[in-house]
Amino acid sequence: MNNLSHRQNHKQQPRVKTIALILLRILVAIAIALVIFPVLLLPSTTTVPPSIQILFAMAEIAWLVTISRFGFTVPIVLIEVAGFVAITLLAIFASQIFASTPPILDAKGQAIPNSIAVMEKVKLGGAEEWMTIRGKDSRNPVLLFLAVGPGGTQLVTARRALTRLEDRFVVVNWDQPGAGKSFDAIDRSKLTPDRYITDAHELVLNLRQRFGKEKVYVLGESWGSALGIMVVQRYPELFQAFIGTGQMVAFLENDRICYDFALRLAQERGDTKQVEKLKQQGPPPYYGKDVLWKSAAYLSETFDYMNKNPAIANSGFNTFQDLAGSEYGLYDKLNFVRGLLDTFGVVYPQLWDVDFRKQAKRLEVPVYFLIGRYDVNAPPKLTEEYFNLLTAPRKELIWFENSGHNPWMNETEKFVDTLA
Known part of the structure; x- marks a missing residue:
């Protein structure tokens, strides 16, 4: 047994x-x-x-x-x-x-006649780069959105926050070379501000022909606001107007203000480790492979300060939600991060000498600055100085009293209504 x-x-x-x-x-x-x-x-x-x-x-x-x-x-x-x-x-x-951009549907879930919602490649400067085109009526004016960066992608962020713009515009969101879906478009080590300008020019020519428009609008956010000024300054005949938000004016002075602000914050809260870190690296300009990390040392402080400011409506950003967007495949999700890691350090050092108060005193298109009152990442005082000396066919400085660096995210409804 x-x-x-x-x-x-x-x-x-x-x-x-x-x-x-x-x-x-x-x-x-x-x-x-x-x-x-x-x-x-x-x-x-x-x-x-x-x-x-x-x-x-x-x-x-x-x-x-x-x-x-x-x-x-x-x-x-x-x-x-x-x-x-x-x-x-x-x-x-x-x-x-x-990967695709969602269709634009009516209340019954049917495609709206004459609407357009596509994500596709466009050849710019001999390279294949990506863009989304979205609007409820393809006959509406064309608005080109220029994202944060250099190296940033906001295909999903802008679609979510600025959906109502699709009622009045054909909104084109371009993933610039070295960013997002266009991460591998060209050799990133050879990127220059001029390459962005010429690519944007070629893109606008493409959009004019495609939609039968003589001119387009351009909306630039942070780095995109600087790129927007560079483009309309060189090719004013192509644009109805320039709209800048989180406006960058003078890169070196801007970042030195941010550095001093971050250092003061760290000293006030007794963070000796952060104080030592900032003092050891010193104020900008920075060059070399660690430009991003040195910049992040003080920029993270400015964004954290704005996120905690009760006067600002909401931060608006949700990185995980953006990464989950249908526009990004898995490789794109990886490049969402790699774009900033690789591209920022190549392009940003080339911007230290940019100061529109000296280099773009006159623009031949209407100019609108939509500025957050509590922006500490792009100090409003620089935008005010630039606005006061700027000559343009029409100019307006519009304040968003409950916003920081990103009024289009902090006060979305007001931002969309202002543009529309």
Whole structure:
């Protein structure tokens, strides 16, 4: 009797071991999926249809179950990893293919006649760069949105915050070279402000022809506000008006003000570590590979200060929500971050000498500054100085009393109404 029981237990042990091995590998599969390809388990955060995500998830688990019948030998583990990598690469490729901007629909879920909602490549300076074009009526005026940066992408951020602009404009959001979906458009080490200007010029010519417009509007945000001034100064005949928000005027003076502000904040709260860090790196200008990190040392302080300021309506930004937008595939999500990490340090040092109070005293287009009263990242006093000496066919400085650096996010309704 004891021998029979012993034989049964002996038979069960391999079976238990196999089941445990399978469960272990399934857990490993889930862990790897969460790290390498989290959107497989979170369908709401990706552009890939849920049915295809489920197929990839099932493929990963099926692969683990199949391979689990073999032991933990080096060749088997290598095969196991290779299978994971292959499935993950296919999933990444699928996420890029299915990336798109959402359609513009009426209350019944039907496409609005004459509306346009596309995301596509455009050849600029011989390179393929990306843009979204959105509007409820393709016959409306064209508005080109120039994002933060250099190296920033706001395809999703602007779509969410400025949706109502689509009622009155055809809104074009361009991922500039070295940013977002255009991250690999050209050799980032060769990027210059002039390249951005000429690409923007070519894009506007393309939009004029496509939509039959003689001129377009341009809205620039932070770095985009500086780029906007550079473009309208060189090609005024192409623009109805320039709108700047989070306006950059004089880069070196701007950042030195931010540096002093951050240093003072750190001293007031007794943060000796931050004080020492800022003093050790010294005030700008910075050059070399660590430009971003040195700039971030004081810019993070300014943004944190604005985020905590009760006078500012809301920060408005939700990075995870933006990353989850349908415009970005998995590789784009990675480049959402890499754009700033790689591109900022290349282009920003080329802007230290930019001062529009000296270099753009006259613009041949109407100019509108939409400025947050509590902006400490682009100090309003510089914008006021520039506004007062600027000569333009029409100019207006419009204050947003509950905003910081981003009135279009802090006071969205007022911002959209002002433009419309």
